[in-house]
Amino acid sequence: MRIRVCMVTLAVAILVMAILIAGGAGSKVNAQQALPAIEVKIDNFSFGPAAITVPVGTTVTWTNRDDIPHTVVSDDKVFKSKVLDTDEKFSYTFGKPGTYPYFCSVHPKMTGKVVVE
């Protein structure tokens, strides 16, 4: 009787541990898959949305939908796109937290900001 109780307790303990480990591993995988790609649209001489906040590791893609070429240039020279004609894209992956103001070097009144947390 005592041995059986012990065996059952041990089995339950092993089962619980197995579930915990499996659950833990699963949530790690889910966290990596949860980072969505973020889109910023360039149109009518403006970035939309102009200010965004994203988690570290996010890739932001700017797409030019305007009928005039634009560029995406970081104020602090962290990133710089080539000139983007209509429908052309530029992507940057933000590996470090911080605030990244940027502008269009062709039309400097166009400004935007990416906050990475």
Add this chain to the structure above:
Amino acid sequence: MADKTKDEILYDHNHDGIDRRGFLKCMAWAGTGTLCVMQGGVMKSFALNRPSVPGAAVAKGELSFVQISDSHMGFNKAANPDVAGTLQAAVDKINGLATPPEFLLHTGDVSHLSRAEQFDNVDQILKSTGKQTFFVPGEHDVLDDDGKQFRQRYGKDSKGSGWYSFDQKGVHFVGLVNVINLKAGGLGSLGHDQLEWLEGDVKHLKSSTPIVVFAHIPLWTVYPEWGWGTEDSGQALGYLKKFGSVTVLNGHIHQTMQKVEGNVTFHTAASTAFPQPEPGKAPSPGPMTVPADQLRSYLGVTNVNYVRGHHALAVVDTKLG
């Protein structure tokens, strides 16, 4: 009796010898092929297409040149799918002028995307004027290389980002570059080195020397919300204060605009490619699409005449159609 009063200065509120009412009346006619010439502080106007223009010698002037701007070679969207065609129409207009120009000034945005074939195309079309063209870059001409290719093509004798000066028939021409090193949220910019050069370049000129400054972005504040101005142009104009006649020719805004401030006449040219909205009349300053049969009436070239001894250069805008 009537003729006598016509030549008198009637409204000289600023006591500077300029008949402003006459000037404004004249400017209202400009753009329909009217030549306004300043003589002794009074504006006289002559229609360009009249066969026997009174004072034809005056209309001929001693120096005549043409400003074109914003050809945007390579642009092909709704506002104008054929910018090569409209540039050719501008050249045809120039070749048809009663007084042929001695040379051309192109105030920038020669190309739309700074591509070699776009610059080549413009050069090819302008060749048929048989005249030399002096260029300054627009922001579309310096993409990806800070203007290196532009300077190689058009700025052999230029300094820094591409500024230079030259003289023609006693008139001093200054080409400035205000589209490089633009700062976030800012306007056009000349920069310290260029300003320093300008100060030295004009220092020893007699104040009676007529000055023509040409640059892409307007050197006066047209509409800052759209970036239509130059941050440090005040300093540049300060170096030109002593001169009796200063003409500033710009582009960038794709519409004609004039402003007179003392001895300085500011003028922006129409584009040969597509129009843009008037300040604040649209959500953004992009290409403005108009009915196809009206497009050419929004495009144009500018004819400039200088007659020695006269106060200001005569600046006349002509539409393409």
